[in-house]
Amino acid sequence: MNTSPKLPSLLLVGGGRMGSALLAGWREQGFSQAVVADPSPEAARLAGPDVTVVPGPDEIPGGFTPAAIVLAVKPQMAAAALPAYARYAGRAVFISIMAGKTIHAIAQLVGCQAAIVRAMPNTPAAVRQGITVAHACNHVTSGQRALADMLLTAAGQVAWVEDEGLLDPVTAISGGGPAYVFLLAELLEQAGLDQGLPPALARQLARQTVIGSAALLAASDEDAAQLRINVTSPGGTTAEALKLLRADDALPKIFRAAIQAATDKSRMLSA
Numbered sequence: 001m002n003t004s005p006k007l008p009s010l011l012l013v014g015g016g017r018m019g020s021a022l023l024a025g026w027r028e029q030g031f032s033q034a035v036v037a038d039p040s041p042e043a044a045r046l047a048g049p050d051v052t053v054v055p056g057p058d059e060i061p062g063g064f065t066p067a068a069i070v071l072a073v074k075p076q077m078a079a080a081a082l083p084a085y086a087r088y089a090g091r092a093v094f095i096s097i098m099a100g101k102t103i104h105a106i107a108q109l110v111g112c113q114a115a116i117v118r119a120m121p122n123t124p125a126a127v128r129q130g131i132t133v134a135h136a137c138n139h140v141t142s143g144q145r146a147l148a149d150m151l152l153t154a155a156g157q158v159a160w161v162e163d164e165g166l167l168d169p170v171t172a173i174s175g176g177g178p179a180y181v182f183l184l185a186e187l188l189e190q191a192g193l194d195q196g197l198p199p200a201l202a203r204q205l206a207r208q209t210v211i212g213s214a215a216l217l218a219a220s221d222e223d224a225a226q227l228r229i230n231v232t233s234p235g236g237t238t239a240e241a242l243k244l245l246r247a248d249d250a251l252p253k254i255f256r257a258a259i260q261a262a263t264d265k266s267r268m269l270s271a
């Protein structure tokens, strides 16, 4: 039986990958009613007994009064899409997951007194294993913040920051983080092929090693460094590989530089 509290009415603007992942989580939580505004014919698949899909703001039923409006369009669509929703400011909290769109930029589109939460999720949201970091502007009430927390929790864990500027390194670490882990899986698979493993086995080993290691990390009280040490017998094969991977501090250095580059790019896009 679903014992989650009933959620109030929601408006989702943009029912693409991220929007639909969030919607799936809200459905599990048993929200009362949602409207999805998305002009794409693909969005029709989201319709259901509690979900009405409309192509745009003009088709939203007149009596519908959302408590939260989740903005999940591409950042480059914001200027065209958002002003039509300014009419809800004052009653609803806007929750933006648009990368690089600051509270200030969103407020210019939906109203300077609007209650706005800016959040950065990541793609494991699709399997409720995401992590979202959120920042609330000072027009957001404690009730609206609690509602935003509940809605974002549908995609996984949620952390809040008081400093909006932290969303730039957050974007670099957890927003893009799944790409770095998938790159590791790709590189392991390629290295297995180079060592003469059959392609299907190389792929299986790479995938299950990443999946199993993540599950072990999740199940263990030990931190990642200790779990690494646990695999590494002194003088053994893993120690030999790690000696190369960590030689001259090369891997930590390239990682620090990569995260710095992503953080800088996020700052540039937000400016």
Ligand SMILES: NC(=O)c1ccc[n+]([C@@H]2O[C@H](COP(=O)([O-])OP(=O)(O)OC[C@H]3O[C@@H](n4cnc5c(N)ncnc54)[C@H](OP(=O)(O)O)[C@@H]3O)[C@@H](O)[C@H]2O)c1
Pocket: 013, 014, 015, 016, 017, 018, 019, 037, 038, 039, 040, 041, 043, 056, 072, 073, 074, 075, 077, 080, 081, 097, 098, 099, 100, 120, 121, 122, 123, 175
């Ligand atoms: N994917 C990620 O890893 C990730 C992580 C963190 C944050 N985000 C943020 O999440 C947001 C959505 O990303 P996504 O990957 O879900 O993109 P997406 O799959 O392209 O979804 C965006 C959806 O919005 C629709 N749309 C376009 N114009 C619209 C309008 N005027 N009103 C309402 N809907 C409109 C699009 O339709 P069309 O396809 O017809 O244009 C599409 O269905 C982005 O701002 C992104 O920065 C994404």
